[in-house]
Amino acid sequence: MQKGKIKQMVAVSMLSTIAYLLMMLDFPFPGLPPFLKIDFSEVPALLAAIIFGPIAGIMVEGIKNTLHYGIVGSFTGVPVGQLANFIAGVLFILPVSYLFRKKHTVKRLSGGLILGTALMTLTMGFLNYIIILPAYTWFLGAEPMSSQMMMDLIIKGITPFNLIKGTIITLLFLALYNRMKPWVMKQIAQQA
Numbered sequence: 001m002q003k004g005k006i007k008q009m010v011a012v013s014m015l016s017t018i019a020y021l022l023m024m025l026d027f028p029f030p031g032l033p034p035f036l037k038i039d040f041s042e043v044p045a046l047l048a049a050i051i052f053g054p055i056a057g058i059m060v061e062g063i064k065n066t067l068h069y070g071i072v073g074s075f076t077g078v079p080v081g082q083l084a085n086f087i088a089g090v091l092f093i094l095p096v097s098y099l100f101r102k103k104h105t106v107k108r109l110s111g112g113l114i115l116g117t118a119l120m121t122l123t124m125g126f127l128n129y130i131i132i133l134p135a136y137t138w139f140l141g142a143e144p145m146s147s148q149m150m151m152d153l154i155i156k157g158i159t160p161f162n163l164i165k166g167t168i169i170t171l172l173f174l175a176l177y178n179r180m181k182p183w184v185m186k187q188i189a190q191q192a
Contacts, residue, residue: 004191012056015044016063023068023085029164033153036161042089042169043176049097050109051187057097061089076139084132088124092116092166104188109177110170117166124162125154 019041026037041064049057065082074081096112124132133150137143145153177184 008052008056008191011052012048012059012063015048016060016067019044019060019064020067020071023064024072029161032161032164033157036157038161038165038168040169040172041085042092043173045089045093046096046169046173047184049093050100051184052191053101054094054097057093058090061086061093064089076136078139080132080135080139084124084127087127088120088162091120091123092169095119104185106174106177110174113166113170113173117163117170120166121159121162125159128154128158 022043023039023041026039028034028037042061045057045060045064048060065079065086068085069079069082093116095115096109099108099112099115102108129150133145133153137145
């Protein structure tokens with residue numbers, strides 16, 4: 001039992017480090033605001049969540065964003081962007097973990113990834129409107145955005161960004177899972 005917990009802690013630490021490194025390899029998507037950058041840091045969190053459970057995936061998201069804030073910082077002075085990334089990542093990985101851990105099929109994995117993309121997209125649109133965008137402007141000391149400006153940014157930037165990011169990560173993770181399926185299933189069996 002103790003050996004399994006140590007193995008899980010080491011795996012979560014390693015996956016968190018990989019997630020942080022992947023977060024640093026971000027890039028803007030053409031046609032979207034340049035501050036919205038796509039990265040693949042949810043892939044290690046997804047791996048942790050389907051092997052060890054949702055708490056492990058959440059821990060990877062938390063450690064990754066804490067490292068990012070501690071090393072890179074934030075142009076607002078507070079971790080608004082890291083907090084938004086953490087929330088988006090958790091919203092994305094939880095449906096995947098829940099559905100896949102009930103029954104280990106590609107169909108349930110795909111359904112979880114699609115549900116996670118939808119949940120992340122819708123919830124982040126709402127949270128950006130009521131909390132995240134107002135927090136950015138407040139901490140930057142800028143004039144608050146009007147409701148119309150926020151809605152335009154959400155509809156034309158944030159929503160497409162989350163859909164694109166979710167779709168890219170879904171396709172990448174499914175391809176990765178197909179290559180790693182025997183290893184993943186062995187790790188899941190060892191956790192049971």
